[in-house]
Amino acid sequence: MIDVLIVGGGPTGLALAARLLQFGVRPRVIDKHAGVLELTKSAALHARTLEHLRDLGVADTVLAEGQRVDVLTLRTGYRDRISVDFRTLADTAYPFMVDIPQARTEHLLIDLLAEHGVRVERETECVGIEQHADGVRATVVADGRSRTLEARWVVGCDGSRSTVRELLGIGRVGAPYADDWVLCDAVVDWPLPRNEMAFSGDTEGIFGVFPLPGDRRYRLAYTATPGVAPSIEDAQRGMARTGVDGTIRSVDEFWTFSLAHEQAVRYRSGRVFLAGDAGHVHTPFGGQGLNLGVGDAMNLAWRLAAVLGGADPGLLDGYQDERHPVAAEVIAFTHRGAQAMLLRGDPRRHLRDAALTVLRSSERARRALARRFSQLDHRYRGAPGTGGRAGGLVGGDRLPDTEFFDGLAQRTRRLHDLLPRDRHTLLLTDATQADGLSVPDSRAVRLITPDWAAAHADRGVPTALDRGRAAERLYGSAYLVRPDRHIARIGPAGELASVPTAPVTREESR
Ligand SMILES: Cc1cc2nc3c(=O)[nH]c(=O)nc-3n(C[C@H](O)[C@H](O)[C@H](O)COP(=O)(O)OP(=O)(O)OC[C@H]3O[C@@H](n4cnc5c(N)ncnc54)[C@H](O)[C@@H]3O)c2cc1C
Incomplete structure (x- = not known):
């Protein structure tokens, strides 16, 4: 019998596996894809995630390879409105963000698992789940053949289109966004400092420029021009939304995503849990998603390990009690942020700009924003088992x-x-x-x-x-x-x- 079967070897599933190993629990990790998806998705690792990665033992490598980012600037109407300076973060070893491609973070975690003899079982797809009193029978398909795996606990870390969530019949609340987003990694002549990430909005849409490791390398994330296929020319036109005189020299590859703000109504059904994007999705505003998934993993891992060691299974209820409200808050925050940046020609944009100008003059507000993006203030006050x-x-x-x-x-x-x-x-x-x-x-x-x-x-x-x-x-x-x-x-x-x-x-x- 497998102690913990992790469905999905993305950042959430890998972090969960690595943390369980530290507690002496050997999980099995399956993933339907043949290898790490070299997709252009997340880049931003925030302070709280860097702390988690330090506990896992990979933070130093991330720091050595990644691009340190100290400032996140929001620009609207071609002007700086507010700069959130992560160097103001107190009581953390990481008063900054690190930009590093998601695939690289996944490879580091995979290497870590391999050091402990755990490999992700590739091209193995979970297609069925049956629960009984003592465990879960998962049906998986690999090499065109179907077989069953018996596990005490299963965690669905299988992303936004989670099969596990569907098999459990867990619904979601939220809605899709009208805008598609384009992401690409590019070589750009960009005049803003390398330690600054800029997120701009104008009457056409949003355009984000995030420094990546490497000479003049940036990740560009922008709302797609409806009916226009992504191209360097279109990206260059989109860059005009920033009001900054940058020139795109080359692009690796374009990816188009549709996004939503949605949350699973619950994170657990019996012996099966949801973590990461399987439980929550939102806009890339502030680069929160991967970070939230790693936080889920760190919260769930010690509970599972304790219960496998004989603790009261009620301890596992704390996962939903603590992580569900945290994700709900992130979804609401990123929704408000993205909507405000996407007012386009709406007259309310003048109010937004005035509000940002007021926030800009308040050091307290800027510090609070830095803490919010950093996820250092995610907390579980009032949750069962906490007090004082x-x-x-x-x-x-x-x-x-x-x-x-x-x-x-x-x-x-x-x-x-x-x-x-x-x-x-x-x-x-x-x-x-x-x-x-x-x-x-x-x-x-x-x-x-x-x-x-x-x-x-x-x-x-x-x-x-x-x-x-x-x-x-x-x-x-x-x-x-x-x-x-x-x-x-x-x-x-x-x-x-x-x-x-x-x-x-x-x-x-x-
Ligand atoms: C356009 C875009 C930009 C983003 N930018 C950022 C950012 O800057 N910062 C940030 O923090 N986050 C960002 N995110 C979010 C981030 O990419 C996700 O939050 C993160 O990938 C979630 O990790 P996960 O492990 O939960 O899910 P995923 O990364 O989706 O991994 C799920 C895994 O499960 C596997 N799988 C799926 N179904 C099955 C099955 N039935 N059986 C077996 N395996 C299965 C998949 O192959 C995959 O490997 C962005 C997302 C998008 C779309």
């Missing part, structure tokens, strides 16, 4: 990845690096709370200030000394942190130490 608050943080929030100088290790470190990635951790932030507690070493880390260093530096719990009190707002409480770096609970250490947490990682894989 302190210093502006609430149970369900992502733990800030504060940088601090560790006086014990004598080097600069990040808070997330203190926490193991494969289990729940009790983060103790001062000495007194932990006195008299019997917390197994493997479950706790301690962050202390100089005030406590002398008396409490070594009590058998891994300890870091926050010399400059950089993590000031964390002090005074303890935090139960999940393997996905979200805070489950905040409260007194004694209380949190007694919260039962299911082991996520199989002992033999530690």
